Amino acid sequence: MSTEAVPQQLPEHKDLVIEQLVIWYFLAALAYLIISMLGGFLMALQLVDHNPLRGIEVLSPGRWRMIHTNAIAYGFLANAFLGALHWVVPRLTLRQVASRALSYFTFAAWQVVVLSTAVGIMLGEAQGLEWGETPTWIDPLAQLGLLLVAINFLTPIVQTRGPMYVTLWYFTAAFIWTFLTYAMGNFVPEYFVSGTSAGAVGGLFIHDLVGLFVTPLGWGLMYFFVPILLQKPIWSHGLSLVGFWGLAFFYPLTGIHHFLYTPIPMFLQHGAVISTIAVEMVVLTVIINFFGTLVGTGQAFMKNLPIRWFYTGMVYYFLTCLQCAMQTTMTFQALIHFSDWVVGHAHLVMFGVFSMWLQGIMTYLFPRLFKHEWYSKTLCEWHYWLSAIGLLVMATDLTLAGVFQGYWWASLQPWEVSTEGSFPFWMVRIYAGLAMFIGQIIFVYNICMTWQLSRRAAVPATIAA
């Protein structure tokens, strides 16, 4: 590619990237993040019996728990990813997206999807599929949106010549997988199969959403930003290959581990357990690859805030996978399934890893988008520390709570023993969650101030011009 590109003029950044759209996507993502956290907060208050809004139908904690998880998946993660993709894909392929109009259209359409999901769930229209509670009447629109996104980004990718960079392997596969996963999860168990087989599909869906939508996009972005920020290539190309192909093969096979000890055939459950442990091995190679890249420039972890976000996320990724390799075994499942351990695990992955990465990317990109330094570097540090520590406390707390709950249940004590015993853990979780929440508020405030500064700086320039 480079040999061809040299004689020609390289396309300029401003012709490639629709910066305004990147900003919009990021802001939408942060708005949903805050809404989602409010929903989580409401459920947390309900559990410790301090819900101030009890008895109000549209604010029922059960409904808001679903908004909490869906707003993270489709509101925060999807929007933040789309923003980052609009920056990364054109710069990497040196080509524009298929159509700018399409980009704007998908932005609008996707917000319609997310908002109507939230309203639908609030009105009690949820679909009975975990992480796919999007009411059934929105599913076709969401499916169309995913198709348009895939077309828009795959066009520039397909036009490149020669072998692709690692990031693009992940992205290419992710566009296909996300489309297929959404279709499988939302239509098959609703319209075609019931019972145990529907359970198997539901398990595949929850896990593929993590493994084939969030994970590949996340790693793809890391393979792009980390070498740029550290100004050196990824340590080992071989390990990159192992990481991608290992993930592609093993990850889709693991879904049933969400429903161990159900009436799903036992050999399928064992197969899922083995594939899950294989995934952990694969993930380890990816993490080793990234820490290999860091060797020699370790100081960046201290001095470079985006790098710190990224590598903290990777440390949490390692912890997640360690946890996962244990909890996927039948031995652990007997104890911790259905407990808060699982909730802790989910937060460790979705906030500790992928949100950390996206926050790092936003911390890196916002000054470039606004063409202005951060309003306050100190506030950026607060954002980091509140998020990183809050999450660590929450994940540890819930994981421990899960072990206790498992023992209370197995020992056949009355049910209240488990809810009353969980009380202190649920209290700690509230404070940890508050820390994370305040971190995000600080970030949004910092963004607003930076934007104002950038406008003030820009005005005289335009007048002069």
Next chain:
Amino acid sequence: MFESKSGVLLIAGLFFFALAFVSNAVVPMVMYRHLPEKTALQVVNGNVRYQFEDLARRYPEPFKQAFGSPPAGEAEEQAWWNEKCAEALKVGRKVYVGEGCWHCHSQFIRPVSNEDRRWGPVSRTEEYQNELQRPVMFGTRRVGPDLCREGGRRSNDWHAVHFFEPKRLSVGSPMPEYPWLFEGSPEKPNLKGLALMTYVQWLGSWLECYPDHEQYEESPTKALTLTEAK
């Protein structure tokens, strides 16, 4: 192949996905093909019919408003009860899903962790092959107890008060209240409330051991020694 577009697109993107779908989803579908899916009407049984008619007796006015009154004639009346009961099950399931009950309550008993001693027989595939388990309500988190053997364990008026305000029956319960399933008081459940009660009473009503009770009673001899000690 490993770094080419077609390799990534076709092998990783399509082939591996299809492989997983076939091995993890199509296999159980094929294995259970001899268990045809039952409709809501087919899963109405004597036990849940009893509870449904009990609702009509306990809450005559609200019941009439929600479901109307049975037609004359023995055969028509029987058919009417069955149909209305099936309808209630469907509405009840919708409420159960829409309120997110399934994020706090599971619907399967595992063969481990003493669950069969707490709740009753371990869950089997046949129990889930019906319209009301599409998508299946296994659940993933238990803040409250498992519900798949709940039918018949409590009376309808217990459920009514409990849904209206759980704390009245269960001190310190973290379960949310659902006053919108009622017209102002637990004596006046509306269509959704009646339907949800029917649905909860249906869970496990198909089993031989229905209703499945926890054995909470103290042994009489122990109580005797306690009073004597006083």
